Amino acid sequence: MPKPRVIYWFRTDLRLHDSPALKTALDLKPECLYPIWTWDPHYVYHARVGPNRWQFLLDCQNDLSESITKLNPQSKLFLIREAPQTLFPKLFKEWKITHLVFEKDTDAYGRDRDDKVKELAKEAGVEVITRPGRTLYDSDELVKANNNRPTMSISQVQHAGAKIGDIARPIPAPKSLPSPGTPTLSFNQQKPASNPDINAIQRDAEEKSYDALAGPNNDFAVPTMEELGLKPATTPHRGGETIGLKMLDEIIANEDYTATFEKPKTAPTAFEPQATTLLSPHMHFGSVSCREFYWRVQDVVSKYKGKASQPPTSLTGQLLFRDMYFGAQAALGYAFGQSYNNPQCRFIPWHLPSEIDTKSGLITGKYLVDDAKAEVFFKRWKEGRTGFPWIDALMRQLKHEGWIHHLGRHAVACFLTRGGCYVDWERGAEVFEEWLIDHEAACNIGNWQWLSCTAFFAQFYRCYSPIAFPQKWDKDGNFVRKYVPELEHFDKKYIYEPWKAPILDQKKWGCLIKGDGTDTDTDTEDGTLRTYPKPMLDFPKQRDICIQGMKNAYHVGLYGKNPKVLDGTWRKL
Ligand code: FAD
Numbered sequence: 001m002p003k004p005r006v007i008y009w010f011r012t013d014l015r016l017h018d019s020p021a022l023k024t025a026l027d028l029k030p031e032c033l034y035p036i037w038t039w040d041p042h043y044v045y046h047a048r049v050g051p052n053r054w055q056f057l058l059d060c061q062n063d064l065s066e067s068i069t070k071l072n073p074q075s076k077l078f079l080i081r082e083a084p085q086t087l088f089p090k091l092f093k094e095w096k097i098t099h100l101v102f103e104k105d106t107d108a109y110g111r112d113r114d115d116k117v118k119e120l121a122k123e124a125g126v127e128v129i130t131r132p133g134r135t136l137y138d139s140d141e142l143v144k145a146n147n148n149r150p151t152m153s154i155s156q157v158q159h160a161g162a163k164i165g166d167i168a169r170p171i172p173a174p175k176s177l178p179s180p181g182t183p184t185l186s187f188n189q190q191k192p193a194s195n196p197d198i199n200a201i202q203r204d205a206e207e208k209s210y211d212a213l214a215g216p217n218n219d220f221a222v223p224t225m226e227e228l229g230l231k232p233a234t235t236p237h238r239g240g241e242t243i244g245l246k247m248l249d250e251i252i253a254n255e256d257y258t259a260t261f262e263k264p265k266t267a268p269t270a271f272e273p274q275a276t277t278l279l280s281p282h283m284h285f286g287s288v289s290c291r292e293f294y295w296r297v298q299d300v301v302s303k304y305k306g307k308a309s310q311p312p313t314s315l316t317g318q319l320l321f322r323d324m325y326f327g328a329q330a331a332l333g334y335a336f337g338q339s340y341n342n343p344q345c346r347f348i349p350w351h352l353p354s355e356i357d358t359k360s361g362l363i364t365g366k367y368l369v370d371d372a373k374a375e376v377f378f379k380r381w382k383e384g385r386t387g388f389p390w391i392d393a394l395m396r397q398l399k400h401e402g403w404i405h406h407l408g409r410h411a412v413a414c415f416l417t418r419g420g421c422y423v424d425w426e427r428g429a430e431v432f433e434e435w436l437i438d439h440e441a442a443c444n445i446g447n448w449q450w451l452s453c454t455a456f457f458a459q460f461y462r463c464y465s466p467i468a469f470p471q472k473w474d475k476d477g478n479f480v481r482k483y484v485p486e487l488e489h490f491d492k493k494y495i496y497e498p499w500k501a502p503i504l505d506q507k508k509w510g511c512l513i514k515g516d517g518t519d520t521d522t523d524t525e526d527g528t529l530r531t532y533p534k535p536m537l538d539f540p541k542q543r544d545i546c547i548q549g550m551k552n553a554y555h556v557g558l559y560g561k562n563p564k565v566l567d568g569t570w571r572k573l
Pocket of ligand 1: 263276277278279281283284315318319321322325404405406407409410413432436438439440441443445447448451
């Protein structure tokens, strides 16, 4: 019986430790194992990925490749620049593959892509093996144990999880890896016959695109940011299994922190170091396994002499929240990512007419926040020039570093949607998608729905004040001073409300509060006075308007935006 020839397809699992799928591939005792990554045009060209997340991905790939080479000097991570749907049939043939193994993906697009690849493998006579490994529980199993319903609360996850049984203990990293085979791409060298109708420039481009499959040096290397034509990253947070596991070791070494962690008690204003683990980007790229994280924490908790925290506020509770969003996404598919036709997502007429005749359910007119105003609010929120230093500091940290604390995310998401601007959560989620290094579709979408009170959470009257809330954590405003340096010298009395400072003081502290933040010119003859915008809205007034709008929407009680809602005759169905 010939030995299996296996492709191991890395995607959401850029690690060697605790990979059930990799273990399964190695258990086949293959003659050769090709560790590959394929550039998926869906992510490369169509998704919103900023330079910081790109850098994190390349870091993870480089680190993984080096770790593979340490276990087998002939091997590494082979990067191939073609869509899996067209690449695999050629690889199956060329490398005489018998098995394709990968970690299961429950993202809506990932499922579609994998179904197509499975079909192609079947046609080529290649056996496909997948294993869950991205979440504590297999998300499909979790949904099944939740009576085939999306998991919409942490207690549903806990009940469904109890039916499934214990969370699996992590699997150690392999000690060696098989030969990577001979990764030729001869189909790549078979360039099409030269087309007489194309000119020299087109021919050159065509030939280059053929050569580029294994990279410009034909060595399957991880590209650089420069080679990809991307701007340099600005984040201080770097990726890779080695860094991720070291971070985890440091967290676990602090037993008090690990055992007594309570999310609501961690400061969103803390930086260098931040108050939470910052392991989320490693969770996203799979450079740290969530089960490794879970069990290392749980083992500390089990031995802890003092009073340990419990889910949902504990560290293990945070990982259960992650599973909750994956479970919701697994059950709802594409609909989860939007309001449209999403049966779990409450319909809110964001900057649409929102005065409703409560008897008939008909809209009686008036815009809560009209489109033009909403557009200005959105732009200023995104660009960190709302005039509310707490919100602007967070948005600037997000853009520059790609990560902000959970309660910081709460603050900016609530402010953009139901607690300030009344802008659709989907628009905010798109900005997070581009800028977060930990962007995880399930978690981002789910948390935006939570914060906008469209799903998961319904207490819309509880809003975050951009003034009182940060004061609770950071009376001196050090967080604001770091990310909004215009206000660096402001007295702490005015740090969250700089527009209230007397003009003379504004001048003394080097910054005038005026305009909308687009005017970056300095304002004095000697050019030393900076400007910071006035607040773009009257917060208490706007919050009350939003709460009224939410009350109306909840009263009508529609779920999932649909054409009936959009045609202007929004009525109780
Ligand atoms: P810790 O507090 O140290 O938690 C440990 C781990 O638990 C995290 O690494 C993360 O994997 C998981 N976790 C913690 N809180 C949550 C949560 N509320 N939901 C899901 N998982 C959680 N998290 C993402 O991973 N990707 C996203 O795209 C994302 N978008 C968000 C958007 C909004 C509007 C909000 C309010 C939250 C979002 N979160 C997202 C959840 C949460 O803010 C981050 O996971 C957390 O802040 C990451 O920091 P940490 O690793 O220090 O978390």
